[in-house]
Amino acid sequence: xxxxxxxxLKNIVVTYDDEQVLNGMNLDIRDKEFVTLLGPSGCGKxxxxxxxxxxxxxxxxxxxxxxxxxxxxxxxxxxxxxxxxRYALFPHLNVFDNVAFGLKIQKLPEKEIRTRVLDMLSLVNxxxxxxxxxxxxxxxxxxxxxxxxxxxNHPKVLLLDEPLGALDLKLRKExxxxxxxxxxxxEITFIYVTHDQEEALTMSDRIVVLKDGDIQQIGTPVDIYNxxxxxxxxxxxxxxxIVDGIMKQDCLxxxxxxxxxxxxxxxxxxxxxxxxxxxEDFKIVPAEQGKLTGVVQSVLFKGVHYEMVVEGSGYEWLxxxxxxEEPGAYVGLDLIPDDxxxxxxxxxx
Amino acid sequence: xxxxxxxIPYLIWMVxxxxxxxxxxxxxxxxxxxxxxxxxxISQVGQYMPVLMxxxxxxxxxxxxxxxxxxxxxxxxxxxxxYQQRTLLMLVxxxxxxxxxxxxxxxxxxxxxxGVINRLLGLIGLGPFEMINTQGAVVLGMxxxxxxxxxxxxxxxxxxxxxxVIEAAQDLGANTGxxxxxxxxxxxxxxxxxxxxxxxxxxxxxxxxxRMLGGGSNLLIGDLIDMQFxxxxxxxxxxxxxxxxxxxxxxICMSVTNQFDSSEGREEMMV
Numbered sequence: 001x002x003x004x005x006x007x008x009l010k011n012i013v014v015t016y017d018d019e020q021v022l023n024g025m026n027l028d029i030r031d032k033e034f035v036t037l038l039g040p041s042g043c044g045k046x047x048x049x050x051x052x053x054x055x056x057x058x059x060x061x062x063x064x065x066x067x068x069x070x071x072x073x074x075x076x077x078x079x080x081x082x083x084x085x086r087y088a089l090f091p092h093l094n095v096f097d098n099v100a101f102g103l104k105i106q107k108l109p110e111k112e113i114r115t116r117v118l119d120m121l122s123l124v125n126x127x128x129x130x131x132x133x134x135x136x137x138x139x140x141x142x143x144x145x146x147x148x149x150x151x152x153n154h155p156k157v158l159l160l161d162e163p164l165g166a167l168d169l170k171l172r173k174e175x176x177x178x179x180x181x182x183x184x185x186x187e188i189t190f191i192y193v194t195h196d197q198e199e200a201l202t203m204s205d206r207i208v209v210l211k212d213g214d215i216q217q218i219g220t221p222v223d224i225y226n227x228x229x230x231x232x233x234x235x236x237x238x239x240x241x242i243v244d245g246i247m248k249q250d251c252l253x254x255x256x257x258x259x260x261x262x263x264x265x266x267x268x269x270x271x272x273x274x275x276x277x278x279x280e281d282f283k284i285v286p287a288e289q290g291k292l293t294g295v296v297q298s299v300l301f302k303g304v305h306y307e308m309v310v311e312g313s314g315y316e317w318l319x320x321x322x323x324x325e326e327p328g329a330y331v332g333l334d335l336i337p338d339d340x341x342x343x344x345x346x347x348x349x
Numbered sequence: 350x351x352x353x354x355x356x357i358p359y360l361i362w363m364v365x366x367x368x369x370x371x372x373x374x375x376x377x378x379x380x381x382x383x384x385x386x387x388x389x390x391i392s393q394v395g396q397y398m399p400v401l402m403x404x405x406x407x408x409x410x411x412x413x414x415x416x417x418x419x420x421x422x423x424x425x426x427x428x429x430x431x432y433q434q435r436t437l438l439m440l441v442x443x444x445x446x447x448x449x450x451x452x453x454x455x456x457x458x459x460x461x462x463x464g465v466i467n468r469l470l471g472l473i474g475l476g477p478f479e480m481i482n483t484q485g486a487v488v489l490g491m492x493x494x495x496x497x498x499x500x501x502x503x504x505x506x507x508x509x510x511x512x513x514v515i516e517a518a519q520d521l522g523a524n525t526g527x528x529x530x531x532x533x534x535x536x537x538x539x540x541x542x543x544x545x546x547x548x549x550x551x552x553x554x555x556x557x558x559x560r561m562l563g564g565g566s567n568l569l570i571g572d573l574i575d576m577q578f579x580x581x582x583x584x585x586x587x588x589x590x591x592x593x594x595x596x597x598x599x600x601i602c603m604s605v606t607n608q609f610d611s612s613e614g615r616e617e618m619m620v
Contacts, residue, residue: 055516075519076527082520088513092535101531102521153521 003031006189007052007157012061014047014213021047022213024061029157029191034183036192036200039210040236045193046085048210049159052191054078066156080157081150085165087142089134095121095145096130102153120152123182140171151182157189164199176202197237201225209233230343231274238278241318245275245342253342256315258291260335264342274343279320280305281339290332292317296325374596377589390590397573397591404570405598407484408552411491415499415548416541418492423503423540424533427510434508441500444493453490453561460486460562482564490558491548498547506540507533542610550599570595 007029014022022044029035037045050056051063054075063070070078081102090098096117103113121127124144134142143163150158160179164172180203183190194200200207201221209216209224209232217229228234231242245255247267253260255275267273287293294312306324310317310331317333325331381387394401426437444452459465460480470476480486510533518532534541556571563569570591577588 053516053520055519074524075516076522076524080520082517084513084517086511086513088511088517090514090517090532092532101518101523105522105527105531149517149521 006031008064010062012058015059033205034190036204036207038200043210044213081155082159083146083163085161087146099149120148124148160192234276241277247271261337262340276341279318282319283334285332285334287332292333296329374589378593412549419499427507486562490562491552495548499544502543503540
């Protein structure tokens with residue numbers, strides 16, 4: 001049951017001072033979904049968000065909202081609201097007036113403004129803070145005011161630009177769940193920008209992975225994690241071992257001097273490929289039973305698992321295991337075909 | 350403790366050059382030529398009321414014009430790239446590198462009956478216009494000389510307004526008018542009050558501008574004071590009395606202006 005497309009970006013190109021920030025982006029965002037734009041800094045994710053908000057004019061390309069072209073619509077006429085990176089709260093207004101700002105501009109009756117603002121403040125757990133000045137609030141509270149200020153206008157789409165970047169880890173985790181809860185209870189489309197892959201995996205319905213102004217992959221968090229489209233996505237989402245390999249035939253790949261059975265097909269014979277192996281997919285076995293062997297170089301305790309670096313025949317393998325091996329131990333590593341991900345080489349730029 | 354020691358030079362300076370002269374002004378204002386106490390000087394000031402009123406009125410007009418001209422300019426400057434901001438600021442300051450007298454003399458040659466402007470207008474068959482020795486010329490001189498003092502505090506406060514706050518207002522549905530009325534103007538109130546103070550105070554007590562551009566007929570309170578000390582009407586006691594009255598007037602004006610500023614601040618305190 002896919003919802004209808006609400007926002008559509010068609011062939012968007014953005015150039016700043018001769019530098020291309022987005023190279024012809026095409027992206028559809030559906031009603032009521034939580035979409036995350038994920039990528040390293042400078043990948044164009046914030047620019048994409050600002051195009052939707054109306055703060056950046058694309059050099060070429062078209063933006064549609066509900067089927068209507070909105071390229072020339074100024075920000076104050078767009079049915080979207082934004083939670084800015086550093087909140088951008090109004091320093092001269094108290095919490096109530098910050099949240100009421102949009103409603104006062106719409107000239108709604110005083111009474112309705114009051115109820116809506118107070119409802120929204122209780123939704124973000126800030127009841128009783130109406131009269132506080134902005135500079136009397138903690139980072140987490142300012143964050144909530146920014147969210148309330150945007151949501152109180154009942155936008156069809158909420159744009160969030162790294163809204164949790166300035167918060168500490170524990171608060172960030174709490175706010176992730178809270179944002180997801182708010183999104184589900186209000187049934188609003190959220191477009192969320194972050195460089196934090198874990199945040200993206202936790203909250204999103206769909207993730208759009210960006211690099212250098214190009215979309216690398218669009219998919220559900222599970223798809224993106226399990227079936228990364230290329231070595232960049234694999235490396236960016238979670239930790240990975242990425243090595244060069246040669247596809248000998250369908251379902252047979254050679255890397256690290258060994259042939260492995262895999263599940264990937266459709267490559268040219270003897271095509272050069274990237275082989276991606278998640279560290280948690282290695283199984284540590286006695287040396288004589290492993291196809292790959294090596295000496296444990298280092299062991300770090302990570303809470304749930306141990307992180308080990310195993311070096312053998314010129315390769316360093318990152319291995320996550322709940323079993324601990326002593327540094328210096330000679331071990332074997334085993335893999336099942338499902339855990340070997342084959343990717344076409346990315347074009348060299 | 351250390352901060353106390355460090356403040357001693359300033360205290361000495363204050364006493365020597367602010368407190369003692371102020372005390373002398375008060376002393377002279379309430380004494381006659383032989384040093385006896387009198388309020389005759391103060392009551393005499395009443396007859397110069399029209400001059401005082403004219404000074405306040407012309408300074409007010411000049412201050413308002415400065416504000417209206419400087420506000421958009423300061424805003425435009427503050428939204429430019431930083432190297433453009435530096436250049437624009439330089440251009441604003443440039444006239445101030447020239448001597449104040451020289452600048453005012455320049456206006457005389459421009460505005461004179463046979464001055465540059467009238468001669469140019471004459472070429473296209475207009476004029477000549479009576480420009481020098483009018484109140485308009487005095488106001489023009491004030492605006493020209495004190496405009497930078499309005500631009501700079503406004504510009505300084507506006508550079509502190511984050512672009513994202515303006516974007517947030519637009520995002521919440523504010524058009525350009527609303528952005529100014531609800532965000533930019535309230536956030537620039539401290540700059541407005543500083544600018545008003547820095548233009549109004551020197552304008553109300555100026556005497557050079559009115560003498561050069563206003564002729565004899567547009568005497569300002571500054572001219573009057575000047576005449577009591579250095580002019581033909583030599584009477585330092587009356588001069589002091591006029592100064593004292595002017596000081597009180599300025600103080601009242603400033604406290605009214607600051608009311609706008611601190612009503613913002615007080616709200617902050619109350620919550």
